[in-house]
Amino acid sequence: MKVLVICGSRRERSYSRVLARLAWDYARQKYADAELLDLGTAPVENFRGFEVEYQDETRAALDQVVQADVFVICSPIYNGSLSSGIKNLFEHINHKALEGRVAGFARVSEGRISYLQVHGQLQALMNYFRVISNPRAAYINQADFDESLNLVNQTMIKRMQRLVDETAGMKGETRTPSST
Numbered sequence: 001m002k003v004l005v006i007c008g009s010r011r012e013r014s015y016s017r018v019l020a021r022l023a024w025d026y027a028r029q030k031y032a033d034a035e036l037l038d039l040g041t042a043p044v045e046n047f048r049g050f051e052v053e054y055q056d057e058t059r060a061a062l063d064q065v066v067q068a069d070v071f072v073i074c075s076p077i078y079n080g081s082l083s084s085g086i087k088n089l090f091e092h093i094n095h096k097a098l099e100g101r102v103a104g105f106a107r108v109s110e111g112r113i114s115y116l117q118v119h120g121q122l123q124a125l126m127n128y129f130r131v132i133s134n135p136r137a138a139y140i141n142q143a144d145f146d147e148s149l150n151l152v153n154q155t156m157i158k159r160m161q162r163l164v165d166e167t168a169g170m171k172g173e174t175r176t177p178s179s180t
Contacts, residue, residue: 006070008083039085104167
């Protein structure tokens with residue numbers, strides 16, 4: 001089972017990136033194949049149509065998505081909406097390519113607003129691809145971090161770990177690196 005953690009933030013100083021790295025570090029300990037796709041460092045070109053030939057870096061990122069069984073998508077909330085990077089990434093993917101996969105969502109906002117709206121946007125996006133969404137998500141805000149962008153709220157750390165485990169468990173395979 002391949003777990004792909006996606007960081008939807010393109011900002012240099014990103015709370016979503018902290019969550020994505022936390023989820024990825026945890027997933028690597030528990031699952032044989034876990035990868036991180038950071039849209040802040042992976043140069044995914046803007047979608048210009050399926051007939052366009054994209055650069056190698058973009059094709060490599062798309063291959064990561066298509067080959068994954070499980071997604072943990074970490075998105076910032078910008079103006080009540082999900083990250084444009086996530087939307088752009090999935091615009092590249094054929095709607096039939098991801099059927100039967102599972103996805104879990106972690107969202108970060110400045111305060112405790114807009115979570116459900118973005119959850120609905122992410123769920124609608126995954127529904128289009130026939131990806132099963134974990135109904136339990138991780139909602140985290142800036143107050144859970146210190147000034148150095150360290151996640152200091154232990155409850156939120158456990159919530160991220162649970163998100164990874166529950167989402168991977170929905171796929172029905174729970175092999176750890178030591179049992180493969």
